[in-house]
Amino acid sequence: MLRYTQALTLLLVLAFGGYRAWSWPRRVDSASSERYDQTLRSMLALQIELTAELMKTRSGLVSNYDGLVRIEAGLHDHAQRAQQAPRFLPTAAREQLRRTVDSLERARRATEELIETFKTNNAVLRNSIRFLPVAAAEIDALSDANPETRAYKQRAAALVRDVLLLHDWNDQAILARVSESLRALAAPGATDRLPAKQELSLVLLHAGIVRERAPVVDELVRRILSEPTPARTEALLSRYTVLQRAAVLRAERDAQLLFGLALCSVLSGSAWIMLRMRRTAQQLRVASDQLSQAVASLRVEQEKQRELAELKSRFVSMTSHEFRTPLSTIMSSSEMLAAYSDKWSVEKKEQHFQRIRSSVQGMTRMLDGILLIGRSDAGMLSFNPARLDLGKFCADAVESAVLACRADHEIVLEGPEPEPAVIADEALLRHMVDNLLSNAVKYSPRGSKVLMKVSREGQDVVLDVRDQGIGIPDADQKRLFETFHRGGNVGTTSGSGLGLSIVKRAVDLHGGSLALESAVGVGTRFTIRLPCPRSEA
Amino acid sequence: MKLGGLIAATLWCAGCGIVDAQQPAQAASSAGLPVGELRGAAIVPLPRGQQLDTRKVAVGERLYTDTRLSGDGLVSCQSCHALGKGGANGESRSNLPGRPPVPVNVPSVFNVAYDFRYAWNGRYERLEDQLDFAMTAAAAMAGTWARAVQAVAPDSSYMAAFADAYPEGLTERSMRDALVAYCRSLTTPDSRFDQYLRGEGTLGEHEQRGYEAFRAYGCISCHQGQNVGGNMYQRFGVMFDYFADRGDLRPADLGRYNATHLERDRYMFRVPSLRNVEKTAPYFHDGSAKTLEEAVTTMARYQLGRELTAPQASEIAAFLRTLTGKYRGEPL
Numbered sequence: 001m002l003r004y005t006q007a008l009t010l011l012l013v014l015a016f017g018g019y020r021a022w023s024w025p026r027r028v029d030s031a032s033s034e035r036y037d038q039t040l041r042s043m044l045a046l047q048i049e050l051t052a053e054l055m056k057t058r059s060g061l062v063s064n065y066d067g068l069v070r071i072e073a074g075l076h077d078h079a080q081r082a083q084q085a086p087r088f089l090p091t092a093a094r095e096q097l098r099r100t101v102d103s104l105e106r107a108r109r110a111t112e113e114l115i116e117t118f119k120t121n122n123a124v125l126r127n128s129i130r131f132l133p134v135a136a137a138e139i140d141a142l143s144d145a146n147p148e149t150r151a152y153k154q155r156a157a158a159l160v161r162d163v164l165l166l167h168d169w170n171d172q173a174i175l176a177r178v179s180e181s182l183r184a185l186a187a188p189g190a191t192d193r194l195p196a197k198q199e200l201s202l203v204l205l206h207a208g209i210v211r212e213r214a215p216v217v218d219e220l221v222r223r224i225l226s227e228p229t230p231a232r233t234e235a236l237l238s239r240y241t242v243l244q245r246a247a248v249l250r251a252e253r254d255a256q257l258l259f260g261l262a263l264c265s266v267l268s269g270s271a272w273i274m275l276r277m278r279r280t281a282q283q284l285r286v287a288s289d290q291l292s293q294a295v296a297s298l299r300v301e302q303e304k305q306r307e308l309a310e311l312k313s314r315f316v317s318m319t320s321h322e323f324r325t326p327l328s329t330i331m332s333s334s335e336m337l338a339a340y341s342d343k344w345s346v347e348k349k350e351q352h353f354q355r356i357r358s359s360v361q362g363m364t365r366m367l368d369g370i371l372l373i374g375r376s377d378a379g380m381l382s383f384n385p386a387r388l389d390l391g392k393f394c395a396d397a398v399e400s401a402v403l404a405c406r407a408d409h410e411i412v413l414e415g416p417e418p419e420p421a422v423i424a425d426e427a428l429l430r431h432m433v434d435n436l437l438s439n440a441v442k443y444s445p446r447g448s449k450v451l452m453k454v455s456r457e458g459q460d461v462v463l464d465v466r467d468q469g470i471g472i473p474d475a476d477q478k479r480l481f482e483t484f485h486r487g488g489n490v491g492t493t494s495g496s497g498l499g500l501s502i503v504k505r506a507v508d509l510h511g512g513s514l515a516l517e518s519a520v521g522v523g524t525r526f527t528i529r530l531p532c533p534r535s536e537a
Numbered sequence: 538m539k540l541g542g543l544i545a546a547t548l549w550c551a552g553c554g555i556v557d558a559q560q561p562a563q564a565a566s567s568a569g570l571p572v573g574e575l576r577g578a579a580i581v582p583l584p585r586g587q588q589l590d591t592r593k594v595a596v597g598e599r600l601y602t603d604t605r606l607s608g609d610g611l612v613s614c615q616s617c618h619a620l621g622k623g624g625a626n627g628e629s630r631s632n633l634p635g636r637p638p639v640p641v642n643v644p645s646v647f648n649v650a651y652d653f654r655y656a657w658n659g660r661y662e663r664l665e666d667q668l669d670f671a672m673t674a675a676a677a678m679a680g681t682w683a684r685a686v687q688a689v690a691p692d693s694s695y696m697a698a699f700a701d702a703y704p705e706g707l708t709e710r711s712m713r714d715a716l717v718a719y720c721r722s723l724t725t726p727d728s729r730f731d732q733y734l735r736g737e738g739t740l741g742e743h744e745q746r747g748y749e750a751f752r753a754y755g756c757i758s759c760h761q762g763q764n765v766g767g768n769m770y771q772r773f774g775v776m777f778d779y780f781a782d783r784g785d786l787r788p789a790d791l792g793r794y795n796a797t798h799l800e801r802d803r804y805m806f807r808v809p810s811l812r813n814v815e816k817t818a819p820y821f822h823d824g825s826a827k828t829l830e831e832a833v834t835t836m837a838r839y840q841l842g843r844e845l846t847a848p849q850a851s852e853i854a855a856f857l858r859t860l861t862g863k864y865r866g867e868p869l
């Protein structure tokens with residue numbers, strides 16, 4: 001009997017050893033899997049960054065090209081790393097990944113070449129665009145004495161204006177007009193008897209460059225942005241996730257097989273082994289639970305991918321609108337200021353400076369919002385309760401909201417009852433109140449009333465913000481707190497779709513709750529309830 | 538939602554131009570938004586430090602001046618790229634024993650770490666490729682890596698140094714890598730202009746006016762970034778045809794065309810870095826400009842369509858002289 005048990009044990013050991021030897025290279029190495037996953041994700045991040053950087057250099061917001069170079073180099077590095085798929089994947093899967101990576105790499109090389117051409121053309125183009133307002137002023141300063149000069153001067157000034165208008169590149173009519181004036185102004189002999197010939201010929205040179213290169217640069221940007229590289233990287237990423245999952249599943253199935261084998265041997269063995277069997281059965285159950293969990297998480301992963309794609313498209317459509325508008329305001333105001341500053345009145349100049357400032361502030365606010373969301377996603381936004389004078393806090397917040405809306409709205413604060421300091425996180429509170437108030441103002445008609453009521457209920461502070469604005473359609477109410485989601489009835493009111501998602505996150509962090517009542521055309525009411533004990537000291 | 542983080546990180550990095558994975562906490566806590574005054578600025582100072590393996594750099598430094606690396610044992614990197622001459626040779630070509638002259642002016646090796654491509658026409662993507670060329674070109678080292686390895690192998694101090702710096706010891710690959718590391722270490726931060734940008738120093742009146750002209754005339758649209766150049770390709774002769782005026786067209790004048798054979802790359806060159814430019818006369822790939830003033834005047838005419846007066850050119854040159862940095866703490 002004893003010998004039989006020994007033989008069985010030996011068999012088992014052999015079977016197990018054989019299994020290990022056979023499956024060893026396939027065991028899922030989570031470190032290398034993590035690394036690979038990270039490479040693909042960083043690649044995606046850089047591709048998105050590339051879009052941002054491209055827009056910034058295109059618009060002249062950033063005037064050096066180191067950023068693009070850095071991103072290109074990063075993409076190059078990641079592409080090389082992506083070629084080494086983790087070893088635990090079966091050969092066929094690695095082959096499949098390698099093919100996808102290869103085609104991605106070809107696309108990257110093509111894009112890189114487009115970016116080089118973009119840099120070359122954009123640098124020269126931006127230089128000419130920058131130069132033209134200066135030229136306009138120089139032309140303007142020419143004497144009007146002789147009629148010939150006057151006529152030429154007018155044409156040249158019109159040309160400069162048109163060329164600057166070419167910012168809105170798609171306009172074929174302007175393009176045609178510019179070509180026509182260029183031809184007329186540069187006609188042989190046209191400048192022979194004019195003063196300041198060098199300035200005039202420079203204007204023509206630069207106008208010619210804008211005429212020629214603006215469409216080229218735009219076409220390049222269009223081609224670079226329309227490369228489906230990020231989408232393909234995402235596809236690669238989800239492909240990889242699926243293959244990696246499959247590998248994990250297979251490893252688990254193998255483990256089950258082994259359990260089965262062990263079970264059989266054990267069954268035909270001794271009572272000693274019988275005892276162990278229960279444990280094995282238990283493990284088997286665990287394993288099969290894990291199996292179904294893995295399948296479920298695969299599904300969750302796919303769902304996440306889909307959400308990510310949707311979020312991205314919302315982000316792109318938001319930023320492309322919300323960045324373009326202030327950028328073009330800044331561009332046009334600053335160019336006009338550069339060109340006409342010596343002729344304009346102080347008020348007129350101040351008006352343009354104000355436009356620039358408020359555009360910058362708007363963009364800064366939006367970027368701040370995005371950063372905040374990012375920080376909260378990364379778990380870096382935290383709850384830091386401290387003593388807070390609630391009354392003063394509310395008064396301050398309302399006052400700055402009044403300042404911000406320049407008294408277009410009546411903002412009324414009701415409460416709170418005077419009380420000793422409470423324990424709360426001022427920064428989080430500020431995010432909540434600022435966003436709710438600015439939304440209330442933004443989405444309600446001029447002159448209407450916004451009411452903020454603050455009261456205490458037991459240990460809780462209740463913040464209640466009400467407006468008489470456009471309201472939020474029922475369909476949107478559920479998704480309102482999602483990042484970048486905006487109501488269907490916002491029309492042309494600008495906004496990033498970030499405010500409420502920030503409010504929601506701040507409330508959650510603070511351990512509070514948030515309720516919403518709204519009717520289209522009547523108004524909206526947000527109620528926040530936060531646990532804020534009174535401060536003892 | 539992970540994307541929020543992704544985007545935020547992206548924008549943050551884009552905003553301030555640093556990707557520093559080690560300092561997320563600091564990144565998150567920095568108040569206000571880094572919309573990047575410095576970043577949006579066209580020229581930014583060179584970083585003061587670098588992360589390089591000092592052992593590799595030390596071996597590379599020895600190799601750099603070692604004539605045994607060349608095919609005939611007569612020439613080293615130093616023969617053309619003398620550190621005392623701004624990393625170049627002070628001539629418009631080269632004049633070395635038993636070798637034809639190089640077809641282009643010798644560029645500086647300083648600050649190649651911050652160039653995006655190498656050689657005048659930017660045909661090399663990696664320093665390794667540039668060094669393969671230097672090692673094998675008949676006008677330069679006229680050798681091979683294999684020969685160079687054999688030549689220094691008997692030197693036991695080399696063997697020890699390599700064994701220390703590389704797990705595989707002295708090989709063709711590690712030899713080249715050590716030279717690459719050394720070339721990367723040749724950086725010149727802390728020029729007077731960088732100090733000015735950092736708010737740690739001032740420019741003279743003349744230099745200040747030169748800097749303003751450099752911006753106003755548009756030099757800065759091509760010569761920008763941390764290396765004041767070295768991050769894009771541009772045609773030599775944007776406004777007028779430089780080569781037609783100069784005459785005597787040579788193959789090297791075709792620029793990037795020689796690498797890509799694309800018509801649009803004809804006369805296309807990497808915009809060179811202007812750091813330490815006062816030390817690297819003569820100028821241009823053809824070495825045609827003997828003085829900095831002459832180079833500035835040519836640039837203004839052919840790249841920007843402007844005729845400069847002598848005082849204007851000398852102001853710009855005065856500004857360019859403030860770009861001379863320090864190597865290992867010592868002014869070049």
